[in-house]
Amino acid sequence: MNNSFTLQQLAEILQAKWIGDPDYKVIGIASLDKAEPHHLSFLSKKKYEGHLHSTRAGVVIVKHDVSVPERLNALIVPDAYLAYAKVTKLFCRRVKPQAGIHPGATVDPRAVVPPSVSVGPGCYIGPNAVIGENTEIHAGAVISAGCRIGVDCIIYPNAVIYHDVVLGDRVTIHSAAVIGADGFGFAPSREGWVKIYQLGSVRIGNDVEIGASSTVDRGAIDDTVIEDGVIIDDQVHVAHNCKIGRNTAIAGCTGIAGSTEIGENCLIGGLVGIGGHLKIADNVQFNGSTAVTKSITEAGIYSSGTVIQDVHTWRRNAVRFGQLDQWVERVKNLEKHVFPEQEANSNKSD
Template sequence: MKITLGELATKLGLTLKGEAGTMITGLNTLKEAQVGEISFLANPSYQSQLAESQASAVIVAEDQAELVTSSALISANPYLSFAQASQLFNNRPAFSAGIHETAVIADTAVIADGVSVGANAVIGEHCQIASGTEIGASTVVSDHCVIGESCQLNPNVTLYHNVVLGDRVTIHSGAVIGADGFGFAPDQGKWHKICQLGGVRIGNDVEIGANTTVDRGALDDTVIEDDVIIDNLVQIAHNVRVGKGSAIAGCAGIAGSTTVGQYCTVAGGAGLAGHLNITDGVHIGPMALISKSITEKGAYGSGTAQMPMKEWRRSATRFRQLDSMAKRLQQLEKIQKGEV
């Protein structure tokens, strides 16, 4: 894509300080940008790179515009403007409607006009796929699935039966939606499988990362509400509900029947135990283990801070001594009160 700086400023709704006729061909970081590319400054830690950047223009906040040696695109939210610019320069191959000759599609499936079905894709019985949706190569859509408009299922995605996707849902390769939840009843040393009779319902404008799994419900559905973003390698167990606008980072795991409220963030590697309720507006820190429900919004974490290994080993020894230390302290308090 080629666009003048003036046209770009208009499309992004930004104020331009510089040469409107400059031709822009792409985006890059401040450090790596070359002439013809734009960059952005959203993190003050990178401000020192402005002086030496070769970018033809930089998206910045108004109070940093004077620091830009080339043209400046002034934004109230530079990171958001960068995201919008990236969509203009998206280099993903263009969408092309049509059904590949090697695709296997059940006779009862209803596929709207303007759908793309890739090579070796499989679409099961009684599925419904709305216009503008792309089914990638070797993707499997099992029986009784409903897929909304303008969805993007990349190659090698698997939807089990009874999965419902809203509009503009993006699912990346290797993701599995609707596999059985981890439900088993123990009896005399044996595990008896609990058939998972629910499904999965995913709202509008949801993005699910590569190799992420969303299990089907045991009885009720597992639900991902509108505008949720889920990173790669995330596990969402059966009957979980994730509220509108929440974000879950890589390698996080949410155990069964837990509800995550609206506009929450779960950082990488965090784990949420089952049957919890997390209220709206909660941030869970990286590697945190959440074992109790959270009723007040705010930031929560667990575990110990980073420290040199020698110090950590000493601290670990102290952790093991805490119970006996607490008991001795209670005994001393009783002695002090004359109770012993």
């Protein structure tokens, strides 16, 4: 793979204006403070514009409103961070495995695996599974019976996809992720818990990425659904019958309880807990560690919890929090004595 690009080549790829030497070459990307002359770097926030005077980067990506020192080669774009995201693909050194089935893989004869697919050592592909063109299935991954995997997917080592799961095109499943495990369904009885067999599946749309060690459980009756463009970080749990709307982003260690529906273009911070059977509107943002216990019907930014404090202050305030109900009642009683006319008017309105 060619990981060397000239300023002019990068400008054409990004459809950007450029200033400097069109033949200047870079072979990698680095931050402004660590870049060397053979590196491409970027400035995404104008408040750090002063760093351009000290950087050793060979080429910088900047917005139109940034003043670039004369010594620097630059790519001028409307959104520097977005441009940086696009060029990272050019410098990715991940080696695409060769097409073909490794001798150490086990592929059921009833599975459909085109010649363009790569199947690594120790993989298992079950009966009636159908794999799309140019998909990569890395070492130790499991594709169970009846799965449908789209084109240009990447299933990283030791990921497990249970039976009858459907993945769209260009889906990436990272290592140790589990897609389609049983949802947490049990009915209580005098003899103990009775398992509710999970009869639904998981349907994942196009251009979805699911992080390492994350789990998406299959539905109890209907399917769990992850729509197009969703990105899910590491160690996230999506419970049975959830629906995650298009282009929503979910950060690490988030847990979403069963049958909750999350809208489109939502941003869910790390360590968020979302209760079951809730509905979250489009364009909602939950800050990190938010506990979501009710449906959210309007777009906006939401938080919960208390600010960080030293432990002694936190303990005192935790005790006081438990006394809030008593204090509210005391304030109400005081108001009755201090403002009796307000109490009288309140009774009349009732």
